[in-house]
Amino acid sequence: MAKQRGKLIVISGPSGAGKSTVVFKALEGRSDCCFSVSATTRKPRPTEVDGREYFFVDPDRFKEMIANDELLEHAEYVANSYGTPRAYVEKKLDEGMNVILDIEVQGALQVHEKMPEAILIFFIPPSMEELEKRLRGRGTDSERKIQARLYRAKEEYALADFYNYIIVNDDADVAANEFSAIITAESCKFEDRKFYLSEV
Amino acid sequence: MAKQRGKLIVISGPSGAGKSTVVFKALEGRSDCCFSVSATTRKPRPTEVDGREYFFVDPDRFKEMIANDELLEHAEYVANSYGTPRAYVEKKLDEGMNVILDIEVQGALQVHEKMPEAILIFFIPPSMEELEKRLRGRGTDSERKIQARLYRAKEEYALADFYNYIIVNDDADVAANEFSAIITAESCKFEDRKFYLSEV
Numbered sequence: 001m002a003k004q005r006g007k008l009i010v011i012s013g014p015s016g017a018g019k020s021t022v023v024f025k026a027l028e029g030r031s032d033c034c035f036s037v038s039a040t041t042r043k044p045r046p047t048e049v050d051g052r053e054y055f056f057v058d059p060d061r062f063k064e065m066i067a068n069d070e071l072l073e074h075a076e077y078v079a080n081s082y083g084t085p086r087a088y089v090e091k092k093l094d095e096g097m098n099v100i101l102d103i104e105v106q107g108a109l110q111v112h113e114k115m116p117e118a119i120l121i122f123f124i125p126p127s128m129e130e131l132e133k134r135l136r137g138r139g140t141d142s143e144r145k146i147q148a149r150l151y152r153a154k155e156e157y158a159l160a161d162f163y164n165y166i167i168v169n170d171d172a173d174v175a176a177n178e179f180s181a182i183i184t185a186e187s188c189k190f191e192d193r194k195f196y197l198s199e200v
Numbered sequence: 201m202a203k204q205r206g207k208l209i210v211i212s213g214p215s216g217a218g219k220s221t222v223v224f225k226a227l228e229g230r231s232d233c234c235f236s237v238s239a240t241t242r243k244p245r246p247t248e249v250d251g252r253e254y255f256f257v258d259p260d261r262f263k264e265m266i267a268n269d270e271l272l273e274h275a276e277y278v279a280n281s282y283g284t285p286r287a288y289v290e291k292k293l294d295e296g297m298n299v300i301l302d303i304e305v306q307g308a309l310q311v312h313e314k315m316p317e318a319i320l321i322f323f324i325p326p327s328m329e330e331l332e333k334r335l336r337g338r339g340t341d342s343e344r345k346i347q348a349r350l351y352r353a354k355e356e357y358a359l360a361d362f363y364n365y366i367i368v369n370d371d372a373d374v375a376a377n378e379f380s381a382i383i384t385a386e387s388c389k390f391e392d393r394k395f396y397l398s399e400v
Contacts, residue, residue: 122390124396124397126396127399128399157397157398160397161390161394163390164389164390165385165388165389165390165393166388166389166390166393166394166396166397167388168393177384178384178385178387178388180381181380181381181382181384181385181388182381182384182385182388184377184378184381184382184385185365185378185381185382185384185385185386186385187378188321188365188366188367188378188382189364189365190322190361190363190364190365190366193365193366194361194366196324196326196368197324197357197358197360197366198357199327
């Protein structure tokens with residue numbers, strides 16, 4: 001069977017939606033998926049390896065990457081820049097890998113504009129009440145931080161209308177099965193397989 | 201969790217693609233799917249029950265169903281009429297069931313026009329050589345019949361460009377997993393779940 005190109009899978013959702021747990025569970029036993037590696041101006045920590053955790057670049061090189069349209073999206077966090085190198089993603093897609101990119105809604109919108117074929121999945125908890133309960137249950141955030149996260153979640157919900165799929169993480173096994181199913185189903189799309197029909 | 205409406209899943213593909221085997225395998229353990237029940241002017245066989253194998257109707261009633269737009273598609277086989285009653289399908293979809301409809305490409309095109317939200321899946325063997333091998337392997341068809349089936353398959357391939365998905369049945373387990381994944385993924389579509397985002 002001819003090797004199909006992989007898909008770029010963008011995942012977003014509020015802190016507390018349980019995205020990471022679900023995705024790691026879904027990827028157990030799937031060798032056709034990998035995570036994207038971001039470029040950053042942040043200094044590497046002792047255990048970090050360039051090209052594994054991040055591509056470490058200096059601020060001038062980062063600016064150049066933006067100017068040359070080498071990034072699918074980029075954003076600033078705590079005085080450092082982070083971005084998704086298009087070349088790395090394209091290389092993995094060409095190898096047939098599905099590349100998973102975990103970013104916020106604003107970044108997802110940039111990716112959606114630069115690569116319209118990307119699959120966008122929005123993870124949510126079953127309700128805002130449940131989200132609040134989960135955030136409190138962690139016991140790590142101040143009341144003010146919890147309120148800020150809930151406010152941020154509502155903001156993201158209002159902007160999420162360009163996503164392709166919604167996964168409601170009520171039960172992590174169900175959600176993981178849905179995530180895996182989306183990746184499998186997307187690889188069966190007519191456009192990606194129509195070459196089979198002309199090989200007759 | 202609110203009950204989502206089911207999806208109409210139309211499946212087609214040449215005789216020898218192994219559609220039925222794959223679909224039955226995929227439906228083991230899924231209680232959210234059922235097959236559509238066709239209306240027919242054919243006389244019931246002794247073991248057949250009206251509303252189970254078919255809805256048995258007389259030719260006048262069948263003509264009336266066509267005239268009233270009560271059928272999602274219809275066709276003639278061996279002097280009998282067969283069609284898919286829209287009311288039955290809608291009822292099952294409203295109950296949250298995914299309804300599976302196994303029809304030829306011409307019928308699928310009619311469904312696609314009357315119910316554009318239907319999901320259309322085209323099953324194919326890995327190659328025409330493999331299809332020919334499978335048809336011969338059955339030992340039931342004459343050479344002339346085999347050639348007619350191959351010709352018919354090529355005709356269908358040329359008309360299948362309105363399908364949403366292609367499943368290549370090389371390994372029945374892989375194909376069954378893909379079929380099941382498509383149904384699961386389709387239920388995660390943004391449009392079907394966006395009500396979660398407004399319930400905040």
